Structures are given as C-alpha cells and as structure tokens.
Amino acid sequence: xxxxxxxxxxxxxxxxxxxxxxxxxxxxxxxxxxxxxxxxxxxxxxxxxxxxxxxxxxxxxxxxxxxxxxxxxxxxxxxxxxxxxxxxxxxxxxxxxxxxxxxxxxxxxxxxxxxxxxxxxxxxxxxxxxxxxxxxxxxxxxxxxxxxxxxxxxxxxxxxxxxxxxxxxxxxxxxxxxxxxxxxxxxxxxxxxxxxxxxxxxxxxxxxxxxxxxxxxxxxxxxxxxxxxxxxxxxxxxxxxxxxxxxxxxxxxxxxxxxxxxxxxxxxxxxxxxxxxxxxxxxxxxxxxxxxxxxxxxxxxxxxxxxxxxxxxxxxxxxxxxxxxxxxxxxxxxxxxxxxxxxxxxxxxxxxxxxxxxxxxxxxxxxxxxxxxxxxxxxxxxxxxxxxxxxxxxxxxxxxxxxxxxxxxxxxxxxxxxxxxxxxxxxxx
Numbered sequence: 012x013x014x015x016x017x018x019x020x021x022x023x024x025x026x027x028x029x030x031x032x033x034x035x036x037x038x039x040x041x042x043x044x045x046x047x048x049x050x051x052x053x054x055x056x057x058x059x060x061x062x063x064x065x066x067x068x069x070x071x072x073x074x075x076x077x078x079x080x081x082x083x084x085x086x087x088x089x090x091x092x093x094x095x096x097x098x099x100x101x102x103x104x105x106x107x108x109x110x111x112x113x114x115x116x117x118x119x120x121x122x123x124x125x126x127x128x129x130x131x132x133x134x135x136x137x138x139x140x141x142x143x144x145x146x147x148x149x150x151x152x153x154x155x156x157x158x159x160x161x162x163x164x165x166x167x168x169x170x171x172x173x174x175x176x177x178x179x180x181x182x183x184x185x186x187x188x189x190x191x192x193x194x195x196x197x198x199x200x201x202x203x204x205x206x207x208x209x210x211x212x213x214x215x216x217x218x219x220x221x222x223x224x225x226x227x228x229x230x231x232x233x234x235x236x237x238x239x240x241x242x243x244x245x246x247x248x249x250x251x252x253x254x255x256x257x258x259x260x261x262x263x264x265x266x267x268x269x270x271x272x273x274x275x276x277x278x279x280x281x282x283x284x285x286x287x288x289x290x291x292x293x294x295x296x297x298x299x300x301x302x303x304x305x306x307x308x309x310x311x312x313x314x315x316x317x318x319x320x321x322x323x324x325x326x327x328x329x330x331x332x333x334x335x336x337x338x339x340x341x342x343x344x345x346x347x348x349x350x351x352x353x354x355x356x357x358x359x360x361x362x363x364x365x366x367x368x369x370x371x372x373x374x375x376x377x378x379x380x381x382x383x384x385x386x387x388x389x390x391x392x393x394x395x396x397x398x399x400x401x402x403x404x405x406x407x408x409x410x411x412x413x414x415x416x417x418x419x420x421x422x423x424x425x426x427x428x429x430x431x432x433x434x435x436x437x438x439x440x
Contacts, residue, residue, distance in 0.1 A: 015055050015098060016135055016183050016296075020235045020272045023295035029438035030272075030290040032430070033057045035102055035300035037064050037072045038372060040307050042083060044426035046090045054439060056092070057135065058083055059100035059298070062107045066124050070108075071370065076101070076124075076131035100135035101128040102298070103190070105167055106144055113145040118163060122170045129174035129182060136171055137185040137238070137274070138164045152204065157217045160188045165221035172230050184230065185274050185296070187238030188214045205257055206239040208264040215268055236274040236296055237265075241289070244277050245301075247349060247363045253285040255292065262292045274298065279305075280364055286436030297436060301366035302429050308361070308368055310425035311381060313401040314418065318387055320397055328384035330377075335360065337374050344370035388418045404428060 015031075022029050034045045037060060049056035065074045074082065080099055087097050104125055106117035121140075128136065140163035143149050150156065164186055175182050189206040215237060222231040241258040244251040265273060272295035278286060279302035286297060315330045338345060338360045345367035349359040361368060371377050393416055398406040405414065405421045414420040 016057075016235055017233070017270075020270060020295045023272050023290070023293060024266075024270065027438070028287075028291040030295040030297060030436075031055065031057055032433035032437050033059050033100060033102075033296055033298040034303065034430075035059045035061060035298050036303050036369075037074065037079065037082075038304050038307065038369065039086075040422055041303045041426055042086050043090075044423040045303075045430060046086050046092050047423055048427045048430045048434075049096065050090055050092050052434060052439060054434070055096045055098060057098045057100055057296075059102045059135070059137075060128075060133075061300075062101070062103040062105065062124065062139070065101075066108060067120075067127050072373070076128045076133060080131040080133065098135055099131075099133040100137070101125075101133045102137045103139040104128060104137055105139040105142070105163070107139060107142055110142050110144055114147070117144045118166065121167060125167050125171050126174045129171050129180070130178060132178070132180075134180055134182045135185070136182045137187075138167050138171075139187070139190055139238075140164045140167060141188050141190045154188060157188050157210070157213045158221075161214070161218040161221040164218055165225045165227060168222065168227055168230050169225055172227060181233060183233045183235045185236045185238060186214065186218050186234055187274075189240050190238045190276070203242055203244050203251060204240060205242045206261060208260040211237065211239055211261060211264050212267075215271065232270075234271060236272050238274050238276060241273070241275065241294070243275060243281065243285075243289070245280050245364045247359055247365050250280040250364065253281060253289055255288055258292060265293050272296070283432045283435055286432065290437050297433055299429065299433055301364070301369060303426055304369040304372070305364070305366045306426045306429050307372075307422065308366070310402070310422045311384065312361070313425075314388060314421070315384055316401050317393060317397045318384055321391060321393070322387045326387065328380045328387060330380040330384050331361070333376050333380040334368065334371065337371055337376050338368065341371075341374075385418050392416055393418075393421075 019029060019031050045056060060079050064070045064072045065076055065079045067075060069075055083099065106121040109117035109120050140160050143155055168184060171182060189210060219231055239261055241261060242251065243253050272293045274296040275289055275294040276298050278297050279299055312331060315328060318328060345360055348365050348367055349356045395406060402421060405424045408414045408424055409416050414424050
C-alpha cells in the first residue's frame with residue numbers, strides 16, 4: 012500500500028490536482044464512518060494515529076500501535092473493506108511525548124515508538140523531531156536548528172528502516188521542521204507564521220544530506236511530503252482560511268523537488284473551495300481530525316434533542332449534562348485551551364472548534380450516556396418531522412433513499428458530510 016501514496020504524490024506534482032485525505036482519529040464512530048464512506052466510494056483510506064494517542068505505553072487512548080492496527084483492521088473486516096485499500100499512518104512520531112526529558116532519553120523512547128509502529132504494519136510515517144528537548148534552546152523564531160532536527164530525523168528513520176526490512180515493507184516518509192501543533196493552537200492571524208521558502212529548501216536539503224550520511228539513500232527515495240505552515244489553522248472560535256497568495260512562494264519552491272509534495276496539517280473547518288485549491292497547490296495530503304469528532308458531537312446532541320421529545324424524562328440519556336459534568340470534574344484536557352467567563356468556558360467545552368470534548372468520549376459515564384441515547388432511539392422510528400427540525404441534511408438523505416431512518420446511519424451521515432468535502436477536495440467525485 013505504500014506505493015499508493017507515492018503514485019498519488021507523483022500525480023499531484025504532475026498537475027493533476029489529486030491527493031488523499033488522512034483521517035486522524037481513534038474515535039470508533041469516526042473510524043467506522045470513514046471505512047463505510049471509503050467503501051461506498053471505492054477509494055483508498057488513510058487512517059493515522061498520532062504520537063500522543065498511540066505509543067508503546069498506550070498513549071491517551073490506551074492503544075499500543077499493534078492494538079490500534081488490530082482495532083482498525085477489525086472495523087475494516089466488519090465492513091468487508093479491501094485490505095489492499097487500507098493505509099495506516101503514524102503522525103508526529105518522534106520525541107513529542109517526552110519533550111521535558113533530555114535528548115538521549117527522549118530519543119531512545121522515540122526509537123521504540125517508531126519501531127513499534129512499523130512492526131505493527133504502519134506504512135506512512137511522519138518523522139517529527141521538530142520539538143526542543145529538555146532545556147534546549149531554540150532560534151528566535153521558536154524553531155530548532157534545521158541540522159539538529161535533520162540529524163534526529165535520520166536517526167529515527169534508520170530505526171524505521173531496520174524494522175521495515177524485517178517486515179519486508181517499504182514505508183513512505185513525511186519530514187518537516189516547521190510543524191503546526193496537533194489539534195489547532197492559534198488565537199489570531201498574527202500568531203500564524205507562514206514557513207519562509209528558504210526554510211523549506213533548507214529542511215529538504217539538510218535532511219537529504221543526513222539521510223545520505225546514514226546510508227538511507229533508498230529511504231530518501233520514499234520521502235513523499237514535507238510539512239509546512241501555509242497559513243492554515245483554527246482556534247477555539249476562529250478558522251484561518253487558506254490564502255493562495257500568501258502560500259505562493261512555498262508552492263513555487265516545492266516544484267523544484269521531484270517526488271515531494273506538501274502535507275497539510277490543521278486543515279479542519281476549511282471551506283471546500285480552499286481545500287480543493289490546496290490540493291491543486293501540491294498539498295497532496297490533507298489531514299483532518301477534530302472536524303470529524305466535531306460532526307459526531309453535532310449528531311449526538313441533535314439526537315439528544317430528539318430523544319427529549321420522544322422518551323419519558325426518567326429514561327433520558329442526559330448526554331449533554333453528563334458531558335458537561337464530566338468535563339468540569341476532569342478539566343485536564345481543556346483547561347489550558349478555554350478562557351473567559353464561566354459561561355464562555357461552558358459553551359467552549361461543548362461547541363469549540365478545538366473540540367477538546369473528543370478526549371472524553373471514551374469516559375465510562377459519557378460512553379454510557381451515548382449507548383443509552385442510541386438504545387433509546389434504536390427501538391423506535393424517529394418521526395421525519397423531528398429529523399427535519401434537528402438534522403435537516405439527514406432528513407433529506409432519508410427522503411431521497413440514500414440512508415435508512417437508523418440511528419447509526421444518521422450518525423455516519425453527519426460525519427460523512429465532512430469526509431465528502433475532503434473527497435471532493437482531493438479530486439474525488
């Protein structure tokens with residue numbers, strides 16, 4: 012499957028305007044909807060786990076790379092999705108989880124992480140050594156020296172190649188030194204620093220040099236993309252849209268490098284036209300994560316409003332109240348992200364673009380409420396008039412015979428609204 016991405020990048024760089032979207036989520040509803048959508052469209056599906064979600068210690072999801080691979084493969088099998096169309100990727104793999112530790116300690120753990128990913132069958136590897144470690148100093152722009160990042164990147168790649176040889180696979184790699192923080196982080200447009208073209212050139216050239224110094228010439232031929240910041244971001248309440256003019260110098264620069272395109276992070280909530288334009292500007296990989304669980308939350312809360320109209324009060328799931336109570340009692344995943352009055356924070360906890368609620372869906376109280384909600388609505392036929400009020404797009408799909416009046420199909424449909432935007436943006440129908 013690694014050849015699929017290389018071919019997509021070659022087509023993209025030849026000006027065909029095609030690409031691939033990357034589903035960056037461990038949420039079961041999102042993964043199931045993504046497999047369902049890809050099967051309906053007969054397309055390849057790239058699913059990526061992020062370094063803080065999945066690692067040798069279980070990450071915040073409790074999954075090791077082997078666990079996650081097994082989990083995704085079981086879902087694919089359930090939907091009879093072709094194995095040859097499924098691509099597993101690892102995002103931000105490197106010392107990200109151990110930034111407070113000294114270099115050697117952090118890098119040793121990163122090597123184990125990389126090896127475990129490759130051994131588990133992940134064939135798209137984002138090598139991310141862009142973060143400072145311990146008390147390491149950065150340049151005035153907040154970045155490490157390109158040579159430091161490239162040296163560590165080559166070290167990680169060497170471990171990946173050793174594991175790949177044992178597995179008889181050939182992973183493709185993504186590199187980069189100006190890597191946007193996972194999940195969206197900026198508050199104003201002035202906070203966004205677009206990668207200068209000279210830094211892009213330095214990243215590619217210095218990383219290639221370090222690869223060659225370490226005998227990784229064959230691996231370099233499988234470097235398919237570089238991560239840059241083209242001015243695309245989102246915050247708690249704002250989306251910073253792609254501006255073709257601001258990214259023009261980056262686009263001109265990447266044309267000088269055969270076989271290497273851009274990988275775009277933090278593309279969530281961009282308009283469909285912006286994403287399509289990005290693909291045409293050689294952003295061959297568009298990553299999406301929070302927007303998918305944002306859509307899931309929209310579906311579930313809309314269904315709870317329907318539940319309140321149909322189910323006796325004593326049997327309600329009380330999903331909205333349980334979410335708010337759980338997040339208030341366990342604020343570690345949102346407290347640093349949401350500011351303002353108590354009212355503003357309450358609204359942000361549920362409705363923010365940052366979607367910190369995604370960390371709570373696996374909480375036993377929250378997941379129990381979701382199960383109760385689905386159970387309450389699964390035994391009855393939801394009146395079309397209520398669907399028209401609270402989920403109008405899904406109402407339309409039911410009327411058109413595209414989906415059934417079934418809770419799971421309704422949830423999938425809401426998530427697939429986002430996936431369809433990315434399908435269009437990457438050249439699909």
